[in-house]
Amino acid sequence: MAVHLVLKKVMNNDFILNSEYISIFEKNGVVLLKNMINKKWQRILNDAIEEDIKKPGPFFHSYKTEDGKGNFHGNMRIWEHYQGLKDYCTKSPLPYFAAQLLNSNKINLFYDQLFVKEPETKNCIRWHNDQPYWPIRGWPVISLWTSLDPISKNNGPMEFISKSHKWGKWYQPEHFAPGASKAYEQNPEFEKIPDIDSNRDKYDIISFDMNPGDLLAFHALVVHGSTGNISKNRRRRGYAVRYTGDDVFYSTDKGSHLDLRNPELENGNLLDSKQYPVVWEKDKNVY
Numbered sequence: 306m307a308v309h310l311v312l313k314k315v316m317n318n319d320f321i322l323n324s325e326y327i328s329i330f331e332k333n334g335v336v337l338l339k340n341m342i343n344k345k346w347q348r349i350l351n352d353a354i355e356e357d358i359k360k361p362g363p364f365f366h367s368y369k370t371e372d373g374k375g376n377f378h379g380n381m382r383i384w385e386h387y388q389g390l391k392d393y394c395t396k397s398p399l400p401y402f403a404a405q406l407l408n409s410n411k412i413n414l415f416y417d418q419l420f421v422k423e424p425e426t427k428n429c430i431r432w433h434n435d436q437p438y439w440p441i442r443g444w445p446v447i448s449l450w451t452s453l454d455p456i457s458k459n460n461g462p463m464e465f466i467s468k469s470h471k472w473g474k475w476y477q478p479e480h481f482a483p484g485a486s487k488a489y490e491q492n493p494e495f496e497k498i499p500d501i502d503s504n505r506d507k508y509d510i511i512s513f514d515m516n517p518g519d520l521l522a523f524h525a526l527v528v529h530g531s532t533g534n535i536s537k538n539r540r541r542r543g544y545a546v547r548y549t550g551d552d553v554f555y556s557t558d559k560g561s562h563l564d565l566r567n568p569e570l571e572n573g574n575l576l577d578s579k580q581y582p583v584v585w586e587k588d589k590n591v592y
């Protein structure tokens with residue numbers, strides 16, 4: 306028992322986030338955490354992503370490319386089918402990072418999502434905030450996004466409007482690429498996203514150069530998007546894991562993505578379920 310406690314303390318210290326990171330996340334809705342994912346996890350991600358590109362899991366939703374060049378592979382809920390990703394989402398330090406950033410005693414895995422933009426894939430991801438797409442309500446909700454490729458201006462960095470998570474705005478979901486089959490339900494409580502690209506100088510837009518191993522942590526209501534990968538030879542394999550903190554609950558409100566809904570839950574239920582498992586609890590987990 307004593308040995309276990311000592312081990313627990315050492316590991317906790319290894320993964321304690323600097324309080325400055327937490328303040329930046331709370332203030333701006335996004336923070337870059339440098340060098341957080343070790344090579345072992347990067348290899349696991351690499352293998353699973355290549356496997357998913359070759360043989361996609363059931364929620365595959367390739368986006369049509371804008372000029373026929375490149376390739377944009379999208380998928381989600383992949384952890385449910387690949388042990389390596391399940392381990393990354395549930396047993397890596399990620400849930401503990403989420404707990405610290407969200408100041409929560411319990412963390413549920415909500416889902417994971419892949420966005421692979423091959424070289425010369427000009428598609429942007431339109432400006433949006435995430436939570437209107439999701440059948441969940443409550444404040445402590447976060448994505449931890451990483452890329453297996455170095456990211457800079459030309460190969461599709463994520464962009465964020467700093468502090469927009471506090472605007473109190475929920476924007477009507479729209480598809481990320483033309484040609485998608487089913488439109489999102491309209492929710493009268495959501496509003497149309499403004500034309501940010503035509504007025505970029507009016508917004509505090511921030512983006513980050515990244516290296517493999519870095520993590521971008523962003524709040525579910527921060528407005529964000531990503532630019533196209535216009536490079537001729539650099540890939541951009543982005544992978545996001547979404548986590549929820551204390552008291553987040555299931556919602557059947559209109560507008561959310563059908564593939565993220567959970568038949569086990571009813572409106573107002575806490576999320577604990579097979580699809581959204583508890584992955585970290587204060588005083589119970591090693592990290």
Ligand SMILES: O=C(O)CCC(=O)C(=O)O
Binds near residue numbers: 420435463544
């Ligand atoms: O990876 C991207 O290009 C977009 C990711 C995104 O919008 C998200 O993870 O919410």
